[in-house]
Structure formats: structure tokens, C-alpha cells
Amino acid sequence: MSNHAYESAAALRPHRLEPTALSELAGRFGLAVAPGAGGVERVSVVGVSVDSSDVAAGELFTAIPGFKRHGAEFAAQAVDAGAVAVLTDAAGAEIVLRDRPGTPVLVTEDPRAVVGPLAAEVYRHPSERLTATAVTGTNGKTTTSYFVEAILAAHLGGCMLAGTVELRVGEQHVESPRTTVEAPVLQRLMALALEEGVPAASLEASSQALDLRRMDGTVVEVAGFTNLQRDHLDYHETMERYLEAKAILFTPEHARRAVVCVDDEWGVRLAEKVASDAALQLDRVRAYPGEADTDWFVTDAAVSMTDSATTFVLHGPEGEEIAASCPLPGLVNVQNAALALVMTIRAGVPAATAVEALSQAHNIPGRMQRISQRDGERGLCIVDFAHTPDAMRLTLEAVRAITPGRLIVVFSSDGDRDHGKRPMLGAVAAELADVLVLTDENPRSEDPQTIRDAILEGVRSVRPDLHDVEQVTTWRGDAVKRGVELCGPEDTVIVTGKGHEPFLEIGGEFIRYNDAPVMREAVEAKWGPIASDAAGKGSRA
Ligand SMILES: CC(=O)N[C@H]1[C@@H](OP(=O)(O)OP(=O)(O)OC[C@H]2O[C@@H](n3ccc(=O)[nH]c3=O)[C@H](O)[C@@H]2O)O[C@H](CO)[C@@H](O)[C@@H]1O[C@H](C)C(=O)N[C@@H](C)C(=O)N[C@H](CCC(=O)O)C(=O)O
């Protein structure tokens, strides 16, 4: 999704930052003054940016040669917005001085490599002054980061979040444009956290961000790894290179401790690599059933029909036996929960505090988010982000296990993307659910009926006899309402595909839409008001 539709994070800047002399930065990072540039001696900076649309007065604009354009083309715009100097490469310096002669310009060979550590310096190394954690892996980053946030906030009194769903510091939050923001933005958010008295940070680190050095300058107390599955190979090309990108986080430049789930071969390989680095302390975690041959392992995972939670016992290297309850259903969430527990215990949280906070952390936007809990009268109503056939299978299997009655799925598939997955999604839904309500996701330039027909083909391929298939062609919100209407006290209705996302893309337009409030409204219309803690504490969606 294009980023322009997202809220701006521009307001999330520290207000009381000591200026840093440009000449000091030039000396520390080996930066040269571009020939013909304005003098740098008396220039100080109070911040760093890499995007001309996100510059505040007094900042250093870093013009990066991008995949498509050179950031220097936007330097004039940045200067007009208040940037007092530019950091770029030699080619960029020529462009800047052509457009704005006299601008103080510093040059380096690779601005992307310098901007993270330089921003850390300008913002006074905030990650090292926070109890900071970061999680990476193909799946489970968002869920784990929310679990960690809940636990650190319970123990320390507050925790900022920067990940796929939102950027949140204290009471201020905006939708996140991507999983890991640019390095100066991340430094800025952490500096704001310190200024606001928020003592901890829970971050998500994507493989692209690690590769593009957006995490450079950030050193966390504990780095966590969930798993590695086939994904993003358009960017990384091979699984080995994908793992190498993830492994960047597990080096002393980025972390003091590593907690690695070894449920797949990639986790095992990462743990071996980390173990060979004496500077980093390592904990291995096995969340799925297997040999109890690792530092931490899980036993006795059991799902509860009454509150949709999964209880399990986490065993530790010192003989710890921690009885815990993961508030989200499904084994994948036991992996996320076990990882979050070990990460936070290693960050200094007492196990009992961690267990208690985890058990309450079920209101993660769009991740198995319970809008209505089963209570004898109401059915269970859930919003989830599953949008691939594999994720759909895992999600529906987990929900099936806590559904005594019918499982109703409201779903669709994206337009202008992977056509092959449409019948696969239909087949998985038909195999595991009782009632299907077909709707639209982001049809983009496609005719929504073409997408629904492809899904129906998959449905018919496994269940030609399935009669409970409805199509709601008017509006996604109507389909969500229809799902709730069909839901009895023993049933579960789940709407998949959009999760936390705040838009529908229809034609060329971004239309504000989010499943959670629509489902909440339908639930309240059918069964009356939702008690504040019935669907999770403090909804954020
Ligand atoms: C592959 C990749 O990461 N690309 C990022 C890269 O784009 P680019 O090099 O093509 O940038 P460009 O458009 O050539 O512009 C060059 C420079 O000019 C600047 N510029 C550009 C336009 C302007 O008006 N003003 C301005 O200053 C840009 O900030 C940039 O520094 O630099 C841009 C700005 O710095 C990013 O927006 C862009 O992320 C794009 C949007 C993106 O989609 N990235 C994805 C791959 C990504 O990072 N995804 C991961 C995880 C996904 C997952 O887990 O599923 C993530 O962390 O979100």
C-alpha cells in the first residue's frame, strides 16, 4: 500500500533536544564538507530526517540515493521546510548545490550507512537509555511485540511501540506506514519516549529494514526471533540471504542478549551462529512439542473453550516451571507468548509479573482480536489479519478448536495481487468452516466479482455440496454485519484479511475502513453494549 494515505508521524518528535554541532558530527563520522558548500562551523542541528515531507526546523536532511530517485532531488524542499544542512554523497552534493547554492553540505560515500549511527548521536543514543527490545522473524512479530509491550509496561510503568500497526509513545500514537520506520524516525521516537518519561520500547525489525540499515544506531537489551518461512524472496532472493538479513539484529552492534525460537531449522541455524559470538548471551526456546533438549521449552499446551486462551508450562534452564496462559488461541501464539516471556524475563521482569500481564494482553489490533467473548448469550466474534492460505489454515484451525457450534468466516482476497491464492483461500475456508460469507478486500482495479468467483472455484473444488455460502456484494461492512447476524451463542464468526488495516483500496482510492468498529457496532446492535473488559482491556482499534 502506498504510504501517502497514512497519518504523519511528524508530531512524534522530542521537543527539548540539545543541539549538536555539525563540525562535531563531521569529525566523529569522517564526513567531508562538499566543495563549494556553505560553511559548517557555526551550524548546529536538533534532529535528523531522510524524507523532505518529514523535516522540522533545525534538522539535518540526509539525502539518500534511493532505488528510484536520489534524495538530493528533494533537498531544496527540505531546506524550505527548515533543514539547516544536508548530508549526502558526492553525486547528491552536486544536485543540492545546483538547487540551493550556499547550503552547508557534508558528504560521505554511503549516506544510508551513516544516517542511523549519526541520528543516534544527535538524539543521544536513546535505545541504550531505554529498556528496549526488538523482535524479528517472518511471522509473529506484531503479536510478540504487543505481548512484550504489555509485560514491560506492567513492570516498568510504560512502553513505547514501533511496528506494523502503530507508532505509540505514551498517549500519542499514529498508524504505522511500515513495520520498521527509517533510522532517524526510530531514534526520534525513542528520544521522545525518554522525554515523556516512558522507560521501555518494544520494536519490530523487518528483514528489509535490517538490510537497509534502518536499525543501525539502535542497540536493544534483548532481540527475539520467531521463525523463518518462505516470504519476501522478491527482495532477498534466497532463504540464506533472508536469514542473513535477520541475523544482523543478533550482533553486539544491535543487541546484548538473543532469544531465538528453534522450532524451525532456520532458528537452529541462527542460534548456532549467535552461540559462536561470545559477546552475545543466548537463550534458545522451543515452543512446539519436541525434545526437551533446549534452554527453554513448552509442555502441556491446552486450549480453553471458555475464554479462548491457551494454557501452557514454560520450563527454563534453571529448572523454572512457569504456568502461563496465552490469551490468543492457537499454537503459533504459544510460540509468540513463550518468546515474549523469555525476552522480558531476560530484560529483568519477574516471571509472575510477566505471566499476569501476558494473560491480559488479548486486544492486539487485528490479531485474533476478540470483539465479543462467548458468554452463553453472545457468540465469539473475532477480527484477524490472516491473508495467505497458510495463515488462514492456522487461524481457522485455532478457532475451530474453541467453537462448539458453527464456524462462520467472512473473507475475500486482494485485487491486483497473487491471483493463485484466491481458490486456495476458498478451499481452506470451505474445508474448515461451516458458513462462508464472501465479500471484498482491496479490489483495486479489478472487478470484485472476478475475485469472488475465483474464491468460489476453490470452495467448490473441496465442498461442491456446501450450501452455506453467501455473497455480500454491497460493502465489506455489510458482510461483517451479516456474519454477526448469523452467529449464535455456540458459534464463532471471524473476519479475516484486513486485521488492523485502516483502508480499503477500491479503484485508485483509499477509503477509510476498519473491520473492528464495524463488528463492534453489529455486536452491540444484536446483543447490547460490550462491557469494557469483555472484549479485551482498552480497545485500540
Ligand atoms: C525497498 C525499500 O525499502 N524501499 C524504501 C526506500 O525506497 P527508495 O530507495 O526507492 O526511495 P526513493 O523513492 O528512490 O527515494 C530516495 C530518497 O528520497 C527521499 N524522498 C523521496 C520523495 C520525496 O518526496 N522526498 C524525499 O525526501 C526518500 O525518503 C528516500 O530517502 O526508501 C524509502 C524512503 O526512505 C522507503 O519509503 C522505501 O520503502 C518502501 C515504501 C517499501 O515498501 N518498503 C518495504 C519493502 C519495506 O520496507 N517493508 C518492510 C517489511 C514488510 C513486511 O514485513 O511485510 C517494512 O519494514 O515495512
Ligand SMILES: Nc1ncnc2c1ncn2[C@@H]1O[C@H](COP(=O)(O)OP(=O)(O)OP(=O)(O)O)[C@@H](O)[C@H]1O
Ligand atoms: N509464531 C507464528 N508462527 C506462524 N504464524 C504466525 C505466528 N504468529 C502469527 N502467525 C500468523 O501470521 C499472521 C500475522 O501475525 P503477526 O502480525 O503477529 O506477524 P508479523 O510477523 O508481524 O506479520 P506482519 O508484518 O504481516 O504483521 C497471523 O494472522 C497468524 O495467522
